[in-house]
Amino acid sequence: MIGNALVLALREIRNNLMRAALTTLGIVIGVGAVIAMVTLGNGATASVTNTISSIGKNLLFVTPGAHRDGGPPAQAPAFQISDADALRREVFSLAEVVPVVETSASAILSNRNQTTTVTGASTDWFAARSWKVVSGRRFNEAEDRTGKSVCVIGETVRRELFGGQDPVGQRIRLNKITCDVVGLLESKGRNTFGQDQDNYVIMPIRTVQRRLIGPIYVNYIIVEVQNEAGITHAKEQITQVMRTRRHITGNTKDNFDVQDLREIGNMLSSITGVLTAFLAAIAAVSLLVGGIGIMNIMLVSVTERTREIGIRLAIGARERDVLLQFLIEAVVLSALGGIVGIMLGLAGAAAGTAALHLPFVFQPGIVVIAVLFSAVVGVAFGFFPARRAARMDPIEALRHE
Numbered sequence: 001m002i003g004n005a006l007v008l009a010l011r012e013i014r015n016n017l018m019r020a021a022l023t024t025l026g027i028v029i030g031v032g033a034v035i036a037m038v039t040l041g042n043g044a045t046a047s048v049t050n051t052i053s054s055i056g057k058n059l060l061f062v063t064p065g066a067h068r069d070g071g072p073p074a075q076a077p078a079f080q081i082s083d084a085d086a087l088r089r090e091v092f093s094l095a096e097v098v099p100v101v102e103t104s105a106s107a108i109l110s111n112r113n114q115t116t117t118v119t120g121a122s123t124d125w126f127a128a129r130s131w132k133v134v135s136g137r138r139f140n141e142a143e144d145r146t147g148k149s150v151c152v153i154g155e156t157v158r159r160e161l162f163g164g165q166d167p168v169g170q171r172i173r174l175n176k177i178t179c180d181v182v183g184l185l186e187s188k189g190r191n192t193f194g195q196d197q198d199n200y201v202i203m204p205i206r207t208v209q210r211r212l213i214g215p216i217y218v219n220y221i222i223v224e225v226q227n228e229a230g231i232t233h234a235k236e237q238i239t240q241v242m243r244t245r246r247h248i249t250g251n252t253k254d255n256f257d258v259q260d261l262r263e264i265g266n267m268l269s270s271i272t273g274v275l276t277a278f279l280a281a282i283a284a285v286s287l288l289v290g291g292i293g294i295m296n297i298m299l300v301s302v303t304e305r306t307r308e309i310g311i312r313l314a315i316g317a318r319e320r321d322v323l324l325q326f327l328i329e330a331v332v333l334s335a336l337g338g339i340v341g342i343m344l345g346l347a348g349a350a351a352g353t354a355a356l357h358l359p360f361v362f363q364p365g366i367v368v369i370a371v372l373f374s375a376v377v378g379v380a381f382g383f384f385p386a387r388r389a390a391r392m393d394p395i396e397a398l399r400h401e
Helices: 002-015 017-055 081-090 141-146 155-162 205-213 228-245 261-304 306-314 319-356 364-390 394-399
Strands: 059-064 094-109 112-121 133-136 150-153 171-174 177-185 200-204 220-225 256-260
Touching (some): 017 319, 017 364, 059 228, 059 261, 081 094, 081 220, 081 228, 094 155, 094 205, 141 205, 150 155, 155 177, 177 200, 200 205, 220 228, 228 256, 256 261, 319 364
Parallel strands (some): 112 200, 150 177
Antiparallel strands (some): 059 220, 059 256, 094 171, 094 220, 133 177, 150 200, 171 177
């Protein structure tokens, strides 16, 4: 019985192919938009996670200035290298402690130049940031202590200044000082926020302090904890050490902040998740519009086929047979729209992730949900026209012109 109803439904759809295509357009757009939005959202979330992971593992960032509620960080005394030394000495669960200072400079070679970010740090920066040197070497502790003018450059700086040449062993100028290039960083490309992670020059922190920026201060301190389980305890110890060093007592608020990289990642992932759900909900509205279109065209179909329905009822067809026939026709229309929508949605998501440089994260669950939802739409909006057809009076139906 269901097989016969399915054959009749497919025959009717074939006889009115253009009308069927236009009827399912709302379902196609709705399913396609939901799948595309969710896939793009998952890609954005994965990209944020990858960006956070690329910064390093088990990291804490200690920055001067307490965050005001609803406002920017408050002004506070800057850090010194001695603050990093104190953390390394007094907090035993730390793997690396790296004082960092950053400034902008023009990297110059002959008639070529590139505006770049110069990062002054200890040699432990490379291990804490999980950043490999693919050519040459990193600067050593002796060069760090004496403030020697050596540097490790990123791929963007190499490309803009040296073209296809090997930069190791050559000399560049950073503003007014010269620097020997001793290494080339592994390329990491752009992160989720569009920042070029290869447009950097890494130098010993004392070199940058003395020869580029003048003041002997530290912008922030990177702390790598030995294992993830110890991050919370390490954060408490760091807070206590810094409060002591900055003479903060009692209930006085901290004039520094200890940021957990995991918290930043979770916050950004939560934001992308909420935006994805919001956009998917908006896209799902078109599914309702598509359902209304199916109900409308099924009512038209019932009116057009009144004599056919009357004949079937007169020769012995039961009400449930007629109900099933029209219900299956509505479900088939909706399911076909869902299948086409899935293909278009996945194709659109693939094109969108490629254009936005996001990873394509395929989620089978959303495809299953889309198919089931489109079928439910077919049942829900096809039931009323099917019920109307099944309850026709055969005599009145046969009189219909």
